[in-house]
């Protein structure tokens with residue numbers, strides 16, 4: 001059995017991202033939303049999504065650091081945009097336990113945005129610990145570890161154009177170059 005499998009190809013991602021952009025466009029007419037990407041994982045998704053929303057939308061980013069237990073987060077690099085009174089859409093690569101997003105929503109809510117919604121490319125819904133409202137979701141997945149299109153392993157593989165599942169994490173960790181070989185051999 002192969003331990004690395006391409007689970008969503010680039011064309012399927014592109015189609016789904018366009019659908020999410022169309023839904024956001026319909027929901028945010030005349031609202032000039034701020035798309036707030038969470039670094040580093042949201043970069044490919046936000047770049048593609050931004051091309052399917054109206055040009056009035058603003059784009060900004062922030063970076064989080066985790067501390068302590070239970071997945072608590074601090075904002076380590078803040079966005080430059082003032083979100084008070086703005087319609088904010090947090091853009092995430094993946095929501096797993098939901099802890100990151102729920103702490104982040106708490107932090108952002110203190111800044112009094114006019115509204116706060118979330119768009120995530122991937123929803124690992126079966127792993128949820130805290131309930132979070134995901135208004136825009138690209139793909140619902142199981143609990144496999146995923147790589148590509150923003151998702152990393154030790155900082156690697158964010159730049160793959162498609163999504164891959166690591167079915168055998170121990171084997172992959174012994175030979176993390178195996179995915180690069182598989183991708184560049186065109187053996188998707």
Ligand code: IMP
Nearest residue numbers: 095096097098099100144145146151152
């Ligand atoms: P949370 O559990 O919802 O707080 O998600 C925390 C973070 O875990 C995400 O933002 C990702 O950085 C990371 N993560 C969760 N699942 C995966 C995965 O399958 N691949 C890569 N990163 C993941």
